[in-house]
Amino acid sequence: MDAPSALRNSRSQARLSLEWADGEEQQISHTRLRGACPCSQCKAARLRGAITLVDEGVILERIALQGYGVQLVFSDGHERGIYPWEYLRALGGTQL
Secondary structure (H helix, E strand, C coil): CCCCCEEEEECCCCEEEEECCCCCEEEEEHHHHHHCCCCHHHHHHHHCCCCCCCCCCCCEEEEEECCCEEEEEECCCCCCCEEEHHHHHHHHCCCC
């Protein structure tokens, strides 16, 4: 999957906005992104049934492009997850 045509992080609204080449626009909350972290540690916890509570005040502080996706760095210090474009698109299309 190709990268979005636009990617904007709004700290004040705690949302990541994505625009895709097909015209679809999505907004994903920072809390949703942090709770759905795809790193191995977070995936393992979810598979064990562990419920990780994400602080509602968590903010996405930095975005590092990784070619096939982005590494997201959060205000709680978590920075292990690399979010592939396809995964982000799916997250933006689902509700918690």
